[in-house]
Amino acid sequence: MNFNCKRNTKGSRVVVKKKKQKAFIKIEDAIKTLIRQKKAVNFSTVSKVAGVSRQQLYSQPFLKNKIETLREQQKASASHTELPQCPKCFSLNVIKNGHRPNGKQGFKCLNCSRQFIVKYEVRGYPLQVKECCLKLHSWGMSLRSIERATGVCHTTILTWVKQVNVSSA
């Protein structure tokens, strides 16, 4: 604000306020649109969709906070869904660990430092069932006991146990 403001008529100040409100609504709409379309919310996408400059976004603490919060939330949820569980100790404390020659994403467990890639099971039991059986096995439960508890054939469980041992070697 400078001294010129004082000379402004009441009318022009109202116009400025309305313009600001319009931009505000446009920005809010842009954020909603990005969330609805499941696109990344950050300063560049919001300014592009809303048709405002980034500077305008930075200048409004409420919007700046909102965008930053959403950006962090998206990052957190993205990394949560992308990162798999460690096949050895079932920890979720896992980081990306480069790519294998075949192009597959490698991962490393920070808990037991096991390196692995994710194998997506297309057929057979759901991944949760497999993980459950392997967990019980890692706790020292016999294959037949696991079979009785989960209904999964003990030879299938043995195959999974072998898979885990092979990919950890």
Ligand SMILES: [Zn+2]
């Ligand atoms: Zn681990």
